[in-house]
Amino acid sequence: MEIKNELVGIIHYTLKNDDGATIDSSEGEAPLEYLHGFQNIVPGLEAELNGKKVGDSFKVSVEPEQGYGDLDPNLVQELPKEMFQGVEQVEVGMAFHAETQNGMQTVEVIEVDEDTVTIDGxxxxxxxxxxxxxxxxxxxxxxxxxxxxxxxxxxxxxxxxH
Structure with a gap:
C-alpha cells in the first residue's frame, strides 16, 4: 500500500531548523497519524509523502511557501495597552486568541512598551x-x-x- 489521498499516513518525524536545532519530534512518542490529501500537514511535506510505502525513510527541506508561509508584516501590530484590560501583566511571549478577519487566530506578544503592546499573528x-x-x-x-x-x-x- 502507498500513501495517497484519503488514506491515513502514520509517520515518525523530526523537524529541524536551518541551524540543525530540533524544533519538534515524535521520537519517544506515538507516531503522527494524518489524513492524506486534506491539508492536515504542511503542503510540501504532504507532497513528498505521496506514494511512499511503510519502511520508507527520507529527508526533505520544505521552503516557507510550502510550509507555514512567508512572514507577513501585516500580522505584526502595535495595539494600545488598554486593549488588554483584565490581564494583570502583559509580557513578551504570552499568547492570546484574537478574532481577526480570517477568524480566530493565535497571536504572540513580541514587545511591551509603556502604552503599547506589539503582537505577531x-x-x-x-x-x-x-x-x-x-x-x-x-x-x-x-x-x-x-x-x-x-x-x-x-x-x-x-x-x-461537528
Whole structure:
C-alpha cells in the first residue's frame, strides 16, 4: 500500500531548523497519524509523502511557501495597552486568541512598551525552511467519519462538535 489521498499516513518525524536545532519530534512518542490529501500537514511535506510505502525513510527541506508561509508584516501590530484590560501583566511571549478577519487566530506578544503592546499573528515557523527526517511506519484506510470530518480521530473520537 502507498500513501495517497484519503488514506491515513502514520509517520515518525523530526523537524529541524536551518541551524540543525530540533524544533519538534515524535521520537519517544506515538507516531503522527494524518489524513492524506486534506491539508492536515504542511503542503510540501504532504507532497513528498505521496506514494511512499511503510519502511520508507527520507529527508526533505520544505521552503516557507510550502510550509507555514512567508512572514507577513501585516500580522505584526502595535495595539494600545488598554486593549488588554483584565490581564494583570502583559509580557513578551504570552499568547492570546484574537478574532481577526480570517477568524480566530493565535497571536504572540513580541514587545511591551509603556502604552503599547506589539503582537505577531504569524505562525512561529513562518518564513523558515523546515527540515524533516521522516520514517513511514504505517498506512491505513481512513474511516468514513474521518473522511467526512477531514482529519484523523483518536480512539476517543475527534473531540470536536461537528
Amino acid at each position: 504569524n505562525h512561529p515557523l513562518a518564513g523558515q525552511t523546515l527540515n524533516f527526517e521522516i520514517e513511514v511506519v504505517g498506512i491505513r484506510e481512513a474511516t468514513p467519519e474521518e473522511l467526512q470530518h477531514g482529519h484523523v480521530h483518536s480512539a476517543e473520537g475527534c473531540g470536536h462538535e
